[in-house]
Amino acid sequence: MSRTNVTIVDVAKEAGVSFATVSRVLNDGANVKPEKRARVLRAIKRLGYTTNLQARSLRGGRSHLIGLLVRDLGTAYIGEIMRGVDSELAENKYDVMLYTTHRHQAKENEYVTALTRGMTDGLLLVLPRHPEGYLKSLRQKKFPYVVIDHQGIDDRGPAVGATNRAGGYDATRYLLALGHRRIGFITGSMDLGCSRERLDGYRAALRDHGVAADAELVREGNFQQPGGYAAAIELMNLQDPPTAIFASNDVMAFGVMEAARERGKKIPDDISIIGFDDIPQAAQVHPPLTTIRQPLEEMGHRAAQMLLEIIEHPEQAAEKIELPTELVMRESTRVLR
Amino acid sequence: MSRTNVTIVDVAKEAGVSFATVSRVLNDGANVKPEKRARVLRAIKRLGYTTNLQARSLRGGRSHLIGLLVRDLGTAYIGEIMRGVDSELAENKYDVMLYTTHRHQAKENEYVTALTRGMTDGLLLVLPRHPEGYLKSLRQKKFPYVVIDHQGIDDRGPAVGATNRAGGYDATRYLLALGHRRIGFITGSMDLGCSRERLDGYRAALRDHGVAADAELVREGNFQQPGGYAAAIELMNLQDPPTAIFASNDVMAFGVMEAARERGKKIPDDISIIGFDDIPQAAQVHPPLTTIRQPLEEMGHRAAQMLLEIIEHPEQAAEKIELPTELVMRESTRVLR
DNA sequence: TTGAAAATTGAAAACGTTTTCAATTTTCAA
DNA sequence: TTGAAAATTGAAAACGTTTTCAATTTTCAA
Structure with a gap:
């Protein structure tokens, strides 16, 4: 050098x-x-x-580095969020230090010590898997952090999420309005709060519209395409199969589309399909996928904003933001014949 | 804190x-x-x-931070590479600092200064767009770096890539072996070396097997799904349409599949489709996509390894690695009827 | 047992900043 | 014009390390 x-x-x-x-x-x-x-x-x-950032940071100034903790790379979901985080931070001349969850299987104590003693001014946690342990420690140390897509993980800390329950409700209500009564539902990973909320919304909508819930119509998925495919096959094998399927994310909805095609079902004439997230690919498949839009990039933006705010003003009370989801009508759904 | x-x-x-x-x-x-x-x-x-890493690094030791420069987040292609990079670096107790190309539109001089004066010990560049300016500067400063998926960008620096030409050749030869003679080709972004090499391979295979190249059968794509879709529609609209289409990456191949279905063509009975990359989704679509596997994760691994080696032994000569591609036969291709 | 050479140890300087405190300069009311 | 108050400036300490150099201790051949 x-x-x-x-x-x-x-x-x-x-x-x-x-x-x-x-x-x-x-x-x-x-x-x-x-x-x-x-x-x-x-x-x-x-x-x-x-x-020289290390000198500044050593002396006690800011390092202008934010730790970004993600569970996985290379999914559109994470990508969108990261895009938002990244652009907000860049605007404020912050850099991003990347941590992936699977990396540090070490004792979580050590892990958090490393994170907080490391060079970052704050931490952004995207959909963390088992953060109970270290979130407490972060709070104790008053280390600035914001959780993204949080539901139920952390009552007290600052967080940015989306209205998952309302999204689940809206999607279901829309299918009901189209005349569907047998509506299949494929859940996400049930250890995540957002999955449970979406299921809640689905059930509430059925209830509010006087449609009896049929446990057979609810299948557990995992947010992955093969999971969506498998669940859809099961649903279509039912004696009284659904006329519409609501998948808890777009990627699983793509799996449902595969399954439907394989069974020779036309979309949306023979079966309506609706997703969740509205990742870019949702608009690109054929037919374009009707889905519940989650403002992922915006979530990243807002979380980063919030974190910088906390770094500036540590005394402020923790805030929780839920950004609204929105039904995006495309061509994978239609009125029941 | x-x-x-x-x-x-x-x-x-x-x-x-x-x-x-x-x-x-x-x-x-x-x-x-x-x-x-x-x-x-x-x-x-x-x-x-x-x-305390900043103190160590200030004193002149290593910061144990590697800069990772990517053009975009949230694509499976980048995700796979990053996974490889990440795990290799984690093993060696290095952390990753993330830079996205679109962030710093600033003058490149400033940009590189920031990168090298920043806290990183070295730089990993994934498929950089316009690196000519700063690569020279990096070399002058003897700042350790490795370029991933490089073709034609940097003659002198260390790099890791894949045998794109051989991959293009193999895919085409396979389709020829299946009896296809009218083989459509959809290119990637033509400003990238890998795109040109794949096209080269396609042409060479046709030539070697005595099949005349038909310019009509080659369409320019952009590595995106809608681009693949559009190109496929054009190809299928030809008077004498292709019986097989070779897309320069999997994502475009998915677009081709969409287009084929929309035209009521059965895959692979009416049309054979082959991709490039072998991202995880390639195995998950229906029918599973025949493709040329590029060892993306391995490329990330090797690049990170190489970079750490350079950091340890700066005097070593730059090395160029080309990892072999491999034909993965799945169900989107078949013998011409 | 002795003493030169080798191994071990500690003191202190340095990396490039920010910030405190005191000194100097400027401003402006009387 | 004067001098107190405010604004500006600089010297020096400190952040937590690594590394040089000298001092001390240990080893081992004679």
């Missing part, structure tokens, strides 16, 4: 001021004479100075 | 040695009496000490 690094001292020399003044210009900038400030800024530009 | 941080000094006090000795134990560990080492290690454990 090159050792020609320009430091605050070089800038000070170039500008003919003390390096403390340079630091002041770099930071709050309070109480520096305009003329000196200008000289410093010119020197910074001329020398191509950039702040 | 808690200010109860355990430092090397606390450990030294606890163990009854100087903090220099603690540092020695922590690092190379040369020349420390076994008995003292044991005392230090015990004290570390007892106090729950973890190294």
